[in-house]
Amino acid sequence: MPLSAAHLKRLRSLHTAKGRAAHGCFLIEGEKLIREAIDAGAPIVELLATDARAAALPLGDVTTISAKDAARLSDTRGPQGCFAVVRDTVPAAADALAALPPEGPSTVVALDGVQDPGNAGALIRLAAAFDAEAVLTGSGTADPVHPRVVRAATGAWFRIAIARSPGLAADLRLLSGRGYEIVGAATDGPSVWDEPPAGPAPRRALVLGNEGAGLSPDVADVINRRVGAPISSRAESLNVAVAAGIILGVWSDRRRRSAPTSL
Numbered sequence: 473m474p475l476s477a478a479h480l481k482r483l484r485s486l487h488t489a490k491g492r493a494a495h496g497c498f499l500i501e502g503e504k505l506i507r508e509a510i511d512a513g514a515p516i517v518e519l520l521a522t523d524a525r526a527a528a529l530p531l532g533d534v535t536t537i538s539a540k541d542a543a544r545l546s547d548t549r550g551p552q553g554c555f556a557v558v559r560d561t562v563p564a565a566a567d568a569l570a571a572l573p574p575e576g577p578s579t580v581v582a583l584d585g586v587q588d589p590g591n592a593g594a595l596i597r598l599a600a601a602f603d604a605e606a607v608l609t610g611s612g613t614a615d616p617v618h619p620r621v622v623r624a625a626t627g628a629w630f631r632i633a634i635a636r637s638p639g640l641a642a643d644l645r646l647l648s649g650r651g652y653e654i655v656g657a658a659t660d661g662p663s664v665w666d667e668p669p670a671g672p673a674p675r676r677a678l679v680l681g682n683e684g685a686g687l688s689p690d691v692a693d694v695i696n697r698r699v700g701a702p703i704s705s706r707a708e709s710l711n712v713a714v715a716a717g718i719i720l721g722v723w724s725d726r727r728r729r730s731a732p733t734s735l
Contacts, residue, residue, distance in 0.1 A: 498617035508627030568635035585612035585682035593624025594713035600628035602720035610640030661700030
């Protein structure tokens with residue numbers, strides 16, 4: 473059944489920041505991502521699918537749509553025929569910071585002007601993969617509910633705390649006051665492999681800057697130290713997500729190795 477013009481217009485507006493802000497929702501596409509959202513208890517407002525996809529998706533009350541409307545709703549080259557409208561409940565940073573463990577090992581990932589949605593989504597996915605507790609998205613960073621961010625993060629988007637932090641420098645100062653070391657990723661930073669042992673309960677925030685300009689001046693002023701992933705002279709630099717993956721992977725491995733083992 474084709475959607476009404478008004479309904480279709482409202483759904484398509486969720487591809488824009490203005491539309492997402494106006495309706496307080498975002499759109500996800502694809503069976504796997506929808507199932508991840510449902511399993512995580514995400515606040516789904518509406519499920520939509522073509523007749524063919526609805527038959528294969530026993531997901532409850534589904535609005536059936538035409539293949540033509542599915543193509544209009546999709547922002548990918550290969551429409552998957554099923555969508556979910558999800559309420560935007562991404563909190564302000566204060567809520568995420570309040571939920572962090574008061575003591576013990578903890579990692580926070582902070583994005584300072586990471587503009588590319590694919591990079592932002594990949595960083596969220598990496599943060600979840602390497603045991604971070606939260607991701608803070610600072611000013612100038614891609615909207616955390618942008619379709620490409622959610623798609624790049626995959627199901628990890630629904631399994632880690634994500635918060636908006638328009639005043640990232642101030643939030644990092646709060647973390648510092650709670651015992652977190654504020655570490656800035658830098659191309660020329662000391663090698664993560666050469667770091668001294670951090671002890672059994674490291675508390676760190678890894679800050680990742682803009683793909684071209686790096687860290688903003690106010691955020692750079694909060695950094696306690698820098699860290700990098702050394703590379704061959706045959707390459708100029710690493711993609712921000714690749715560099716973060718190396719650093720977070722090393723930290724996560726050391727954290728697990730230093731954790732006490734039960735007999």
